[in-house]
Amino acid sequence: MDSPSKIIFNPCENKENQYIAILVNGLEKHGYDVNRLDDFLSSMKHFQSIKLLHLNWFENLDDSSATSMWKSYFRKLVVLAAVKFGKKKLVWTMHNRLSHEKKSGELSRALTGKIVSQADAIVIHSEVSRDILRSQYPNLKARVIHIPHPDFVDVYGQMLPESNENKNEKLKLLFIGAIKPYKNIELLTEVVKGFSDSVHLTIAGNPNSEAYRVELQKLAEKVPNISLDLKFIPDAELPSYIHQSDLLILPYSLESSLNSGTVILAFSYGRTVICPRIGTIADLNAGDDVFDYSYEQESEHLKALEKQILKAVTLHQTNPNSLIEKGHRMRDLVLKKNSKQVVTDSLIKLYESLLN
Structure with a gap:
């Protein structure tokens, strides 16, 4: 790329899951300037500089209390409205079939519907997701791109050598x-x-x-x-x-x-x-x-x-x-099948097709 494209990858860090680090590191090595969603509306200059947003688990809501859940929901609606107003490209990764959280399930599904209707592209990590999307959203207009989940080989350290001890135990x-x-x-x-x-x-x-x-x-x-x-x-x-x-x-x-x-x-x-x-x-x-x-x-x-x-x-x-x-x-x-390099290359190819 001639100059770094400023994008938001959300979340851009997650201490409990190296999945995020693998993708963000791959994007940054390619030259993307990866920013936090929390700073999206920090200033008009920053807002205007962002070309694309990629959202992960954005449909999940804080269900620790009813107040927190509704606050979380409306804050995310504001983000989606800003994306639409600013004509930013929107990518969403479909990680789950449904929200795992029972309390906020209905509200989360409503938010998912809004994300799907607005997305320019939806990344899926498994082919069955394509059928689920089509059945749930018959009028789906977003591009649906299958990019596998990246492997974790050596990400948490090297695999330990096998031994033949204790083979007859439970x-x-x-x-x-x-x-x-x-x-x-x-x-x-x-x-x-x-x-x-x-x-x-x-x-x-x-x-x-x-x-x-x-x-x-x-x-x-x-x-x-x-x-x-x-x-x-x-x-x-x-x-x-x-x-x-x-x-x-x-x-x-x-x-x-x-x-x-x-x-x-x-x-x-x-x-x-x-x-x-x-x-x-x-x-x-x-x-x-x-x-x-x-x-x-x-x-x-x-x-x-x-x-x-x-x-x-x-x-x-x-x-x-x-x-x-x-x-x-x-x-x-x-x-x-899940090579980290192939996965990040596929993501970059998707971004470039949306931005060019």
Whole structure:
């Protein structure tokens, strides 16, 4: 580019998710001047200098109280109005099928509708998102661009070398990430209770509230084959947590979940997953290297999850190395299909098509 284009990428930093850093660093290396959304209306000069805004999770609202939720909603409406008034290019990334927050769900959906109607382009991380958008917004005019979620290979440090120790122990499952109710931790606890002789589960991450932390501690007290590590896991410790597991287990809800950075994280560090067939899983088309499953009703989720755990236990007992081999093949696959360089190049190509 002749001169740096000033854009807003929101959020432009997130200490809990290197996804943002990967994309922002790629944009800045290419010459984009990446700015914060908070400064968008700081002055007329700055407002006029911004050419494009790219919004992530913008539809999520602060639902800590009714007042906060409505304040959050109206502030975001003001931003959208300013984007329209200033004739700025608008890009939105569709991360979820629905908002995960129950209290603000209806208002969040209304805001999503406004974003979709105004967007020049919508980035999707999985092909199924295209069908969801078309069914929810039949008059959709925005360009829909499929750009995969970037891999996390070496982002949190190098993958630790494998060893042959403890191969005959219990199957070691790991749930890692922000601990929130929609991630079905209670369901996972209930299922693992039935595998006391063959499975050990570690749940690692920071609960979204103190009340939820206490609730999970009470649940785990009754299940001896579960260990809780309810704290924020520093980036530097992630490779070790993943390395100490045989595979990750992520029983997300098919009702709202669509993409998962944690799934990509697991694959990036050589571990496969037990996970519903969300968009991230479907796109990779990995066959037997992933323990994916579907269900029609939430009441069927427990049995579907139980079946995949049993499958993994059987494989672990008959061929202890097989799960690690699957994980390493998944690492190779995301390096090919989710390359950080390809992802950032695709984003830059999209921006340039909108700005030129």
